[in-house]
Amino acid sequence: MADKKMVEAITSMDVDFAQWYTDVVKKAELIDYTSVKGCMVIKPAGYAIWELIQKQLDGMFKEVGVENVYLPMFIPESLLEKEKDHVEGFAPEVAWVTHGGLQPLQERLCVRPTSETLFCDFYKNDIHSYRDLPKVYNQWCSVVRWEKETRPFLRSREFLWQEGHTAHATAEEAEARTIQMLNVYADFCEQVLAIPVIKGQKTEKEKFAGAVATYTIEALMHDGKALQSGTSHNFGDGFAKAFGIQFADKDNTLKYVYQTSWGMTTRLIGAIIMVHGDNEGLVLPPRVAPVQVCIVPIQQKKEGVLDKAYELRDRLAGSFRVKVDDTDKSPGFKFAEAEMRGFPVRVEIGPKDLEAGKCILCRRDTREKLEVPLEELEARVGELLDTIQKEMLERARTHREAHTYTAADMAEFEKLFNEKSGFVKAMWCGEQDCEDKIKETLSVTSRCMPFEQEQIADTCVCCGKPAKKMVYWGRAY
Amino acid sequence: MADKKMVEAITSMDVDFAQWYTDVVKKAELIDYTSVKGCMVIKPAGYAIWELIQKQLDGMFKEVGVENVYLPMFIPESLLEKEKDHVEGFAPEVAWVTHGGLQPLQERLCVRPTSETLFCDFYKNDIHSYRDLPKVYNQWCSVVRWEKETRPFLRSREFLWQEGHTAHATAEEAEARTIQMLNVYADFCEQVLAIPVIKGQKTEKEKFAGAVATYTIEALMHDGKALQSGTSHNFGDGFAKAFGIQFADKDNTLKYVYQTSWGMTTRLIGAIIMVHGDNEGLVLPPRVAPVQVCIVPIQQKKEGVLDKAYELRDRLAGSFRVKVDDTDKSPGFKFAEAEMRGFPVRVEIGPKDLEAGKCILCRRDTREKLEVPLEELEARVGELLDTIQKEMLERARTHREAHTYTAADMAEFEKLFNEKSGFVKAMWCGEQDCEDKIKETLSVTSRCMPFEQEQIADTCVCCGKPAKKMVYWGRAY
Numbered sequence: 001m002a003d004k005k006m007v008e009a010i011t012s013m014d015v016d017f018a019q020w021y022t023d024v025v026k027k028a029e030l031i032d033y034t035s036v037k038g039c040m041v042i043k044p045a046g047y048a049i050w051e052l053i054q055k056q057l058d059g060m061f062k063e064v065g066v067e068n069v070y071l072p073m074f075i076p077e078s079l080l081e082k083e084k085d086h087v088e089g090f091a092p093e094v095a096w097v098t099h100g101g102l103q104p105l106q107e108r109l110c111v112r113p114t115s116e117t118l119f120c121d122f123y124k125n126d127i128h129s130y131r132d133l134p135k136v137y138n139q140w141c142s143v144v145r146w147e148k149e150t151r152p153f154l155r156s157r158e159f160l161w162q163e164g165h166t167a168h169a170t171a172e173e174a175e176a177r178t179i180q181m182l183n184v185y186a187d188f189c190e191q192v193l194a195i196p197v198i199k200g201q202k203t204e205k206e207k208f209a210g211a212v213a214t215y216t217i218e219a220l221m222h223d224g225k226a227l228q229s230g231t232s233h234n235f236g237d238g239f240a241k242a243f244g245i246q247f248a249d250k251d252n253t254l255k256y257v258y259q260t261s262w263g264m265t266t267r268l269i270g271a272i273i274m275v276h277g278d279n280e281g282l283v284l285p286p287r288v289a290p291v292q293v294c295i296v297p298i299q300q301k302k303e304g305v306l307d308k309a310y311e312l313r314d315r316l317a318g319s320f321r322v323k324v325d326d327t328d329k330s331p332g333f334k335f336a337e338a339e340m341r342g343f344p345v346r347v348e349i350g351p352k353d354l355e356a357g358k359c360i361l362c363r364r365d366t367r368e369k370l371e372v373p374l375e376e377l378e379a380r381v382g383e384l385l386d387t388i389q390k391e392m393l394e395r396a397r398t399h400r401e402a403h404t405y406t407a408a409d410m411a412e413f414e415k416l417f418n419e420k421s422g423f424v425k426a427m428w429c430g431e432q433d434c435e436d437k438i439k440e441t442l443s444v445t446s447r448c449m450p451f452e453q454e455q456i457a458d459t460c461v462c463c464g465k466p467a468k469k470m471v472y473w474g475r476a477y
Numbered sequence: 478m479a480d481k482k483m484v485e486a487i488t489s490m491d492v493d494f495a496q497w498y499t500d501v502v503k504k505a506e507l508i509d510y511t512s513v514k515g516c517m518v519i520k521p522a523g524y525a526i527w528e529l530i531q532k533q534l535d536g537m538f539k540e541v542g543v544e545n546v547y548l549p550m551f552i553p554e555s556l557l558e559k560e561k562d563h564v565e566g567f568a569p570e571v572a573w574v575t576h577g578g579l580q581p582l583q584e585r586l587c588v589r590p591t592s593e594t595l596f597c598d599f600y601k602n603d604i605h606s607y608r609d610l611p612k613v614y615n616q617w618c619s620v621v622r623w624e625k626e627t628r629p630f631l632r633s634r635e636f637l638w639q640e641g642h643t644a645h646a647t648a649e650e651a652e653a654r655t656i657q658m659l660n661v662y663a664d665f666c667e668q669v670l671a672i673p674v675i676k677g678q679k680t681e682k683e684k685f686a687g688a689v690a691t692y693t694i695e696a697l698m699h700d701g702k703a704l705q706s707g708t709s710h711n712f713g714d715g716f717a718k719a720f721g722i723q724f725a726d727k728d729n730t731l732k733y734v735y736q737t738s739w740g741m742t743t744r745l746i747g748a749i750i751m752v753h754g755d756n757e758g759l760v761l762p763p764r765v766a767p768v769q770v771c772i773v774p775i776q777q778k779k780e781g782v783l784d785k786a787y788e789l790r791d792r793l794a795g796s797f798r799v800k801v802d803d804t805d806k807s808p809g810f811k812f813a814e815a816e817m818r819g820f821p822v823r824v825e826i827g828p829k830d831l832e833a834g835k836c837i838l839c840r841r842d843t844r845e846k847l848e849v850p851l852e853e854l855e856a857r858v859g860e861l862l863d864t865i866q867k868e869m870l871e872r873a874r875t876h877r878e879a880h881t882y883t884a885a886d887m888a889e890f891e892k893l894f895n896e897k898s899g900f901v902k903a904m905w906c907g908e909q910d911c912e913d914k915i916k917e918t919l920s921v922t923s924r925c926m927p928f929e930q931e932q933i934a935d936t937c938v939c940c941g942k943p944a945k946k947m948v949y950w951g952r953a954y
Contacts, residue, residue, distance in 0.1 A: 032599060035556055036586065039549035041599050044614070047545050068524050072516035072635055073550075073588075073619060074572075079512055095551075096576040097588065100623035100634075101569050109513065111550075111574065111588070121512050137521070141619070142550060146577035157577075158549055 010340075012279050017223040024273055025152045028282040028341050038150040038157035042266070045341060048290035049269055050160060054140060056192050056287065057162065057264065060184050061138055066164060069137045071118045074109040079117045083242040086116060089209020093145045095157075111144040116210065116235075116261055119165035120243035127257060129248050130169055136177070138164040153270035154227075154477050161265035167257040169249065171236065174258035175213075178234040181262040182215045185230035193268060194285040194392040195219050195275050196400055197229060198423070198472055200448030205432050208261075212236040218447045218472060220400040221274035224421025226447050226474035229271055232262035270477070275396050276365070282342030283365050285392050286385040293322040293381055294343040296334045298350030300326065308354055312347065315378060320385070339364060344388050345381060365392055404472075408457040413473075417442045423474050427467030429460035438462055438473065447472040487817075489756050494700040501750055502629045505759040505818050515627040515634035519743070522818060525767035526746055527637060531617060533669050533764065534639065534741065537661050538615055543641060546614045548595045551586040556594045560719040563593060566686020570622045572634075588621040593687065593712075593738055596642035597720035604734060606725045607646055613654070615641040630747035631704075631954050638742035644734040646726065648713065651735035652690075655711040658739040659692045662707035670745065671762040671869035672696050672752050673877055674706060675900070675949055677925030682909050685738075689713035695924045695949060697877040698751035701898025703924050703951035706748055709739035747954070752873050753842070759819030760842050762869050763862040770799040770858055771820040773811045775827030777803065786826055789836070792855060797862070816841060821865050822858060842869055885934040890950075894919045900951050904944035906937035915939055915950065924949040 010023035025031050030046030042050065058068070074097060081087045094110040112118065123135060140162045150156045164181060168174040182199060189195045197217035207214035211233040219229045240246070240256035249255050276283040286292050293316055297309040309324045316322040325334045331348075338346050348360040361380065362369045365388050372380045403422030407413035416424050428434060428446070438444050449469045460467050487500035502508050507523030519527065535545070551574060558564045571587040589595065600612060617639045627633045641658060645651040659676060666672045674694035684691035688710040696706045717723070717733035726732050753760040763769050770793055774786040786801045793799040802811045808825075815823050825837040838857065839846045842865050849857045880899030884890035893901050905911060905923070915921050926946045937944050 032603065034549055034595070035553055035598050036549045036551050039551060041549070042547040044544035044546055047547055050547075051545065067521035068528065069521055070519040070524055070527075070619075070637060072511055072513045072518070073621070074513050074516060074635070076512055092578050094578065095574045095586075097572045098575045099573040101571065109572075118511070122509060122518050126509065142547075144550070158551070160547060 010279070010281065013222065013277070020277075020279075021270075021273060022152070024277055024281055024340075030269065030273075030282075031152045036157075038147060040152050040156055042160075045290065046269060049272070049284070049288050050266055052288040052290065053192070053268060054162075057184075057188050058140070060188055061162075061164070064136075064180060064184060066136050066138045068139060070139050070141070071115055071122065073112050073141070075112055075115075075117055077108045077110065079121055080110055082117060082120075083210050083239055086210035086239075090114065090145075093147065095144050095146055112141075113143055113145045114261075114263070115139070115143075115163055115165065116239060117243075119261075120239050120245060120259075123167050123257065123259075124243050124245045127167060127245060127247050130250055133167060133169045133247060133257065134173065134177070135167040136164070137166065138162055151270075151477075153266055153273070155267075159266050161263050163263045164261060166260045167240075167245065168259070169247070169255070169257065171258045174236070174260050175234055178213070178215060178232045178260045178262070181260070182217065182230070182232040185232065185262070185264060186217050188264075189217060189219065189229055189268075189271075190393060192285070192287045193272055193275075194287075194389055194396060195229070195271055196393060196397040198448060198450050200450035200472065202231075202448055203428075203432075203435060203446045203471070205435050206446060208233045210235060210238060212238065216448050218423075218474075219271055219275065220403060220423060220474075221271070221477070222277070222399065223274070224403050224475075226423065226472075226476040227267070227271050227274070228447070228476065229268060230262070230264040233260060235259040235261070276392055277342075280336075280367075281340035283392070284342035284344060286344045286389045289342065289344050290321060291323050291341070291343045292320045292385060293345045293347060294338045295322065295324045295347040295349065296331055296338065297324065297326065298331050298348055298353075302351045304354055305349065305351060309349055312349065312359070312374070312377060316381060319378060320381060335362075345384055347377075347381075363388060365395075406456050407461055410461055413438075413461050414442065417444055417473075417475075421475070423447065423472045425454065425456060425470055425472055426461035427455075427457045427459065428469050428471045429463055429465040430468040431460075431463070431465075434460055434462035443475060444473050445476055447474050447476065487756070487758065490699065490754070497754075497756075498747075498750060499629070501754055501758055501817075507746065507750075507759075508629045513634075515624060517629050517633055519637075522767065523746060526749070526761070526765050527743060529765040529767065530669070530745060531639075534661075534665050535617070537665060538639075538641070541613075541657060541661060543613050543615045545616060547616050547618070548589075548592055548599060550589050550618070552589055552592075552594055554585045554587065556598055557587055559594060559597070560687050560716055563687035563716075567591065567622075570624065572621050572623055589618075590620055590622045591738075591740070592616070592620075592640055592642065593716060593736075594720075596738075597716050597722060597736075600644050600734065600736075601720050601722045604644060604722060604724050607727055610644060610646045610724060610734065611650065611654070612644040613641070614643065615639055628747075628954075630743055630750070632744075636743050638740050641737070641739045643737045644717075644722065645736070646724070646732070646734065648735045651713070651737050652711055655690070655692060655709045655737045655739070658737070659694065659707070659709040662709065662739070662741060663694050665741075666694060666696065666706060666745075666748075667870060669762070669764045670749055670752075671764075671866055671873060672706070672748055673870060673874040675925060675927050677927035677949065679708075679925060680905075680909070680912060680923045680948070682912050683923060685710045687712060687715060689715065693925050695900075695951075696748055696752065697880060697900060697951075698748070698954070699754070699876065700751070701880050701952075703900065703949075703953040704744070704748050704751070705924070705953065706745060707739070707741040710737060712736040712738065753869055754819075757813075757844075758817035760869070761819035761821060763821045763866045766819065766821050767798060768800050768818070768820045769797045769862060770822045770824060771815045772799065772801045772824040772826065773808055773815065774801065774803065775808050775825055775830075779828045781831055782826065782828060785831055789824065789826065789851070789854060793858060796855060797858060822861055824854075824858075840865060842872075883933050884938055887938055890915075890938050891919065894921055894950075894952075898952070900924065900949050902931065902933060902947055902949055903938035904932075904934045904936065905946050905948045906940055906942040907945040908937075908940070908942075911937055911939035920952060921950050922953055924951045924953065
């Protein structure tokens with residue numbers, strides 16, 4: 001039965017990308033739906049990807065001095081309300097706890113949608129002197145936002161993430177940390193997830209509730225839509241003033257701290273699916289593949305085949321995440337299943353290979369096959385995984401570049417968004433009116449003002465007034 | 478200011494153990510209190526212990542075939558109510574979400590106090606055939622129980638834990654898994670936390686809401702009180718029948734699955750504090766010490782001292798978790814701080830040591846000092862950490878044995894609980910009346926019916942009727 005499900009073709013991504021996505025998350029057994037509307041079960045194959053993301057990102061955090069903590073999941077209503085912009089941004093989409101056991105609570109508690117207010121409350125008690133700074137804390141947890149429309153990994157009422165929250169003695173140090181963490185995110189996406197990103201700043205309209213500046217990394221999915229993949233916020237001293245977080249500086253005067261926050265989420269798994277996946281299913285970059293090498297024995301009942309498969313597994317297991325598919329399904333089913341699940345390398349070994357002292361390696365990303373002498377297996381698998389990781393990034397970059405356009409005026413801009421899908425680079429006057437108008441007419445938003453600016457034209461693509469910034473525009477998840 | 482706080486003496490554990498505990502969790506900077514009553518901040522020094530617990534316990538889980546998943550934090554009221562005993566056990570202490578954003582919910586959601594019901598709902602959809610069994614899933618998350626009295630790590634409204642939930646084709650397999658996981662817990666406590674535990678079964682009165690049998694590991698704290706440190710439950714097919722979780726067996730008949738669940742929590746950090754701590758503060762077993770070796774330079778302004786300290790750190794860093802305390806505090810303050818935080822080994826290195834090519838190693842657990850030639854440092858530190866880990870377990874075992882008593886009749890039993898503190902082993906008839914009476918008169922509960930039974934007397938310590946089981950009794954956290 002499981003075999004049959006596996007080989008039923010999934011919807012082609014060219015026919016219906018949204019349905020293709022849903023098919024992949026279900027058939028690769030990443031998630032399951034639940035009785036709780038808008039919330040999902042992350043199944044072993046999905047959670048194992050998250051564990052690899054966590055482990056590697058957390059390692060990068062620790063290299064730049066981040067320490068992990070855990071704060072409560074509840075925020076008293078009065079605490080959420082302390083910073084005006086922040087509460088306005090989040091109050092409409094929080095879940096409220098009103099009863100503890102059989103008793104009504106004296107004050108409602110919201111389930112954290114993000115923890116700026118709790119960290120501020122904590123820092124207010126924990127920071128007294130310049131000696132207590134900086135604080136560079138992070139937590140791994142789940143958060144809740146009461147979304148109306150939900151999609152697995154991309155938008156759900158509860159999702160897993162990390163949220164970093166820092167406090168600094170100076171505005172310069174806070175800004176430097178904001179950018180440093182954005183760079184960590186960008187490096188992580190490129191090196192680990194093989195996803196190239198555009199680094200830039202959000203416009204006033206798109207920035208985080210309560211932030212002075214929000215920086216973002218934006219990735220392009222296979223269908224040409226943008227995905228905001230990580231954000232880093234500089235809060236200046238706004239939260240510090242609202243919460244009274246002061247420290248005695250070296251000159252013995254009381255000063256407010258400067259703060260930042262930054263987060264990435266399980267949404268990254270959605271990005272992996274939509275950047276790398278194909279019509280056979282998931283394609284995982286080796287660095288986040290829970291199974292990097294899947295050994296499929298051919299004619300496994302023939303003498304020596306299974307033993308050899310186990311021997312190869314044991315040889316590879318020291319350096320790679322490897323498994324043998326020794327179920328009683330046919331090799332064809334096993335191939336389809338390994339492809340659906342996105343395992344980067346498949347090893348095929350049968351009686352003839354045994355005789356010839358070789359095996360077949362098959363790449364998931366290109367489906368290329370190569371014959372390898374058994375004695376070279378470890379070295380060749382290692383090289384191949386490196387090659388796959390590298391080429392997946394290059395392929396994604398090529399795709400993005402082929403789907404990034406420039407528009408000098410509104411006619412070009414509209415034509416591009418009507419006929420193509422991808423990023424459009426165009427100039428902007430800096431006024432929200434133009435962003436609003438573009439969103440209304442084309443359902444397109446400003447993704448970011450990239451750090452790498454270009455002078456595409458002298459005037460705003462929308463209103464024709466003098467241009468201030470080059471902006472990446474796109475339709476977004 | 479930080480120095481001063483550190484050297485203020487903490488309350489002596491012999492004077493007031495509860496206050497000593499509170500002083501240690503605060504002064505070792507493990508936690509902070511929050512605006513959310515009954516919830517705490519786990520600070521970096523506390524969370525790093527939890528990360529080491531997670532990593533090692535998760536490793537042991539994976540060795541016995543456990544896979545990690547993530548299920549929603551919310552449970553619809555109707556789902557919680559499906560298993561009668563279970564809802565009665567938990568409904569009085571759950572937090573209820575009644576509003577999402579500005580709208581009241583159609584059905585109240587509770588914040589998970591434990592996830593049996595969600596796993597059942599998931600398994601009902603995910604299990605069809607004997608080929609889908611067993612399911613051996615676990616999640617790392619936080620849970621909420623609306624406790625009235627709370628204490629850091631021991632009892633709080635929100636705490637971190639892991640919860641394993643399994644489904645099996647036969648009752649025998651479920652029972653075997655329940656015991657297997659209890660053994661993993663016991664091994665973990667002894668080998669990693671250096672805490673010896675008594676393995677046994679809970680009485681009917683003390684078992685988990687909805688379980689057929691609950692097994693437990695019980696540890697003895699320094700003050701002679703017991704701490705339930707991990708539990709493993711066999712549910713039989715009770716939940717399966719309530720939720721309709723059936724599978725087609727090999728003989729083509731529909732059968733209900735048999736289930737288990739098992740959990741350990743951040744309460745283990747409380748156990749570490751109360752088993753190993755002393756009047757100087759925390760004492761951490763090396764395997765869960767975020768800093769295993771703290772190097773304190775003496776006269777650090779003298780030429781070469783700090784450089785040598787960094788050189789030693791770099792030599793040790795490959796094999797151990799090590800740091801140099803190069804702050805401008807005095808060595809005395811640094812010693813006190815390293816002791817308060819429980820670092821297992823302190824290395825002292827000053828100008829005279831430099832000249833003599835040696836350094837001083839100081840054990841946190843015994844405060845013994847030994848002189849070590851610098852060229853032998855790595856080997857000697859490694860040996861010393863192994864010795865500390867081993868001797869901490871032995872010391873805790875000796876303490877427990879010295880505080881474990883036997884009582885043949887009620888007079889002895891009462892005398893022991895009035896004059897001593899510790900475990901008392903005594904016979905029991907098997908009736909809840911006797912447990913109730915003992916709890917009422919002495920505030921003592923049955924901790925477990927140990928797997929290793931002894932025949933202390935022929936009659937129940939309470940009612941004098943024929944005895945069925947030897948029980949460990951104690952006052953508990």
